[in-house]
Amino acid sequence: xxxxxxxxxxxxxxxxxxxxxxxxxxxxxSGKTLLKACKATEKKDSATGTKDDAYNIPRVGxxxxxxxxxxxxxxxxxxxxxxxxxxxxxxSNASRMDQTPPPPAGYEYMVSRTFxxxxxxxxxxxxxxxxxxxxxxxxxxxxxxxxxMTRGEKERxxxxxxxGNVVYPRISPVVIVAVRNGDKLLMAHNIDNPNPRLFLISGxxxxxxxxxxxxxxxxxxxxxxxxxxxxxxxxxxxxxxDSLIAGFTAELDGDDTIHMQExxxxxxxxxxxxxxxxxETDVSISCCLIENFRRGFTLD
Ligand SMILES: [Zn+2]
Numbered sequence: 001x002x003x004x005x006x007x008x009x010x011x012x013x014x015x016x017x018x019x020x021x022x023x024x025x026x027x028x029x030s031g032k033t034l035l036k037a038c039k040a041t042e043k044k045d046s047a048t049g050t051k052d053d054a055y056n057i058p059r060v061g062x063x064x065x066x067x068x069x070x071x072x073x074x075x076x077x078x079x080x081x082x083x084x085x086x087x088x089x090x091x092s093n094a095s096r097m098d099q100t101p102p103p104p105a106g107y108e109y110m111v112s113r114t115f116x117x118x119x120x121x122x123x124x125x126x127x128x129x130x131x132x133x134x135x136x137x138x139x140x141x142x143x144x145x146x147x148x149m150t151r152g153e154k155e156r157x158x159x160x161x162x163x164g165n166v167v168y169p170r171i172s173p174v175v176i177v178a179v180r181n182g183d184k185l186l187m188a189h190n191i192d193n194p195n196p197r198l199f200l201i202s203g204x205x206x207x208x209x210x211x212x213x214x215x216x217x218x219x220x221x222x223x224x225x226x227x228x229x230x231x232x233x234x235x236x237x238x239x240x241x242d243s244l245i246a247g248f249t250a251e252l253d254g255d256d257t258i259h260m261q262e263x264x265x266x267x268x269x270x271x272x273x274x275x276x277x278x279x280e281t282d283v284s285i286s287c288c289l290i291e292n293f294r295r296g297f298t299l300d
Contacts, residue, residue, distance in 0.1 A: 001236045002127070002283050005082065005120045010128075012080040014156050019074055019088045021061025024125060026079070027090040028133035030100040032109035033126065034058060055114055057126050058107065060088060066104050077151065079129050082121050087129045089136070112240050116283055123283070131239035132156075135169045143167070174243045175214045176202035178289040179227055181252040184270040185293045186223060191266045197279075198267065199286045202245070211246050223268045224259025225252060233292070236285045247285040249292075 003010075019025070027034035035055040064074065075092040100109045112134075115126040142149055142160035149158040149167070158167050178200055179186035187198035203218040205211060212230050219227050227250035238245045260268040276294045279287035 001234075001281070001285055001288060002124055002239075003237055004282075005124055008083050008121050010080060010082050010124065012128075014154070015078060016153070017078050017086075019060040019071070019076065019078070019086060021059065021064070021071065023060045023081075023086040023088055024057045024122075024129070025060045025063050025076065025088050025090055026057070026126070026129040026133055027063070027092075028130060028137065029109065031134065031137075032100055032111055033114075033130050033133070034063075034103055034107050035110045035114060036062075036107050055108070055110060055118070057118070057122050063090075063104075079132055080125075082125050085121075087125050089129060089133055116240075120282070127239040128237070131242055132169060134242065138170075139167050170242050171237075172241070172243045173205040173211070173214075174202055174238065174241070174245045175205060175211055175218060175248060176200050176245055176286055176289065177215045177219060177227070177230070177248045177250050178233070178293050179219060179223075179225070179250050179252060180293065181256050181270055183273045185273070185276065185290070186219070186225070186252075186258075186268070187271045187276075187290075188222065188260075188268040189266045190264060197277075198269070198271065200289055201268075202286070204243075212248070215248050215250060219250070222261045222264055224261075225256060226254050227251060228253035233289060234285060238284075245285055247289050249289070 036058050038054050038056060060074065064071065076088040076090045079087045079089055081087065103109055112127055112130045115123050115130070118126060136158065139149055139158045141147065142163060142165050144165040145160060145163045147160050147162040150161055152159050156169055186201060188201055189198050201219050201222050203214065205214040209217065215230050216227060219225060230248050230250045233247040233249055235244060235246045256270065258268050273294060276290065279290045281288045281291050
C-alpha cells in the first residue's frame, strides 16, 4: 500500500529547517503540483507493465537554478522527510497565485493522481506534501474572524494571530469494505473514478457514527444489501482525498438482490472469485482487499 515504503522510512515529526539542493520542492497552485516532465526517451512503456514514470518531483536546487536564485533566496518551509531527503513546500510568489502560473519549460502543473505512477518514495512523499499544501491553501484566512493565518511554530497547524484560532490538517475518515457472498465479491464502479475497473464499496464516515456503522450504512445505501460479521482488515493514508481509509471485510446478510445507488455508482455486481482479474497491491487497500478475496485468504 502507499505507506509501505520499506526499506525507506517517513519521518513526519514537526520541525523547522532549511533545505539542501537535493531536497524535493512542492510548488502547489490551484490544486495542482509543478512536476518535471521526463524526456520521451526516459518514459517507460506502461503497456509492458512497468511504471509510467513520466513525471518527477523537482528538487530545490533545480528550480532555484532555473530562476537564477541561490539557496539563501529560498522561500518555503519544511514538511517532512523520507530517509534523509526532505520535502519542502514552496512559499514564493508562484505558489501564492490564485490561478496556476505558467510553468517553466519542461515542467507541468499536474493533479495529485499523477503521483500514483511514481516510485514509492515520490508517490507517498509527493501525495502527502500535496495533501498538506491543499490544506494550507484552504486555510489562508481565519474561519472565526477572517484575519490572515500564520503557520504554527510548534506543531503542524495554522494559527490566527488575532483571535487565537488554531486549525490542524484535515484528515477525513473513509471506510471501504469487501462484502463476501459465498465465492462472490461485491464489486462496484464509482461514476467519478476515471479508472474503469471495478473496486469496492466505500464512503466517508458521517458525523456521529462508528467505522462499523459507516460500513453497514454505505453498503445499504450504495448496493441495497445488508451485511454481517464486519471485521477490521487494516488502514492506509489516502492523501488524494485528504483521507485515512479503514478497510473491512463483511458477509452478506440475507437477500443478495442489488439495488444500486445510481447517483454514485455506474455498476454494482457480485463477481465470482475466478472471474476477478489480478490487482496490484502496491498502492491501495482496495486492491489489497480484492486480492485477499481473490487468493482465497480469510481473516476468520
Ligand atoms: Zn481569527
